[in-house]
Amino acid sequence: AIGACGTKQTELVNAYSTLARMGVQKDISSVIEVKNSQGETLKKWKDEGKQVIDSQSAYIVNDILSDRTPGLHGWMGVNGVRTSAKTGTSDKGSQPKDLWIINYSPALVMGMWLGNSDTSVIGTSASNYGMPVIRSVMEFAHTQVYAKEGKWKSGQWYERPSGIQTVNGELYPSWWNKRQSQSTEKITFDKVSKKKATNCTPDGAKEEIEVTKIIDPLTKKESITVPSGYDANAEDDVHKCDDTKPQIGAISYTNSGKKYTISVDVTAGTWGLSAIEITVDGKSIKSSEITSSGKQTATVELDTAGSHTVSVTVRDSAYYTATSSGSIQVN
Incomplete structure (x- = not known):
């Protein structure tokens, strides 16, 4: 589960920092520079990184996690700052024993863990318990610290990588071709119920309609796009095999x-x-x-x-x- 003890909080925060850096991974360091009594630098952190996630993929994930649709993730927003967020829980039996939240922007990543040190259950899986803290800290850090230091400005977001496609309002990487995962076929529908015809559907009520079949490249699940009003997931429930004809x-x-x-x-x-x-x-x-x-x-x-x-x-x-x-x- 997300937030389980197998991963340290610092490691999780750094993992999401990779997304915040548009796919560039950097090692964790708590020491920036070490000098001796003569002021000579003995050790100094080098700002080096490696591109481990394609920038298009990182941008799309950041965009998805920034969705603040009312009633969905609206409570995860930070006032005046566009951020991405992810939550999770770890269960003990059938009860949550902790909550975990990550909230990040192009400038800053913050992680929060909520739970009991003895791993006893906490009785709720509602991550919005921790969001007031996240919201308060992230708003202050951006508007009162990072903005004044020139590290962040209002409305700042990631630069969109070239090649990203927008299809029906959704983002896709440049290498995605909608026709690679879709095909067309004809399905026989019932004119009356607008559902798939059965052996009880009379011939006069049957009509063949061309539909688009899409297979998700990750889940391999199939979805069918049909004309408005038709339902390809249900069968004709109007006609009965014992109906009397005229x-x-x-x-x-x-x-x-x-x-x-x-x-x-x-x-x-x-x-x-x-x-x-x-x-x-x-x-x-x-x-x-x-x-x-x-x-x-x-x-x-x-x-x-x-x-x-x-x-x-x-x-x-x-x-x-x-x-x-x-x-x-x-x-």
């Missing part, structure tokens, strides 16, 4: 000369009716919305002798359909 009765007709009136009774199933189409020899003679069961009629003029095929299709509000065919004999 029904069509016998098709009949009467004629007066060349004009033929076609009649048919339609009955709703589980869902209310929504549309009907009547065709003769493949040509639509009626296509309209309907809302209730009952008789439907359509008139067509036929002057060619022989058999003419009549087809009736009815659809309900859940896209269940029924189709029936008949014929008209013209002498």
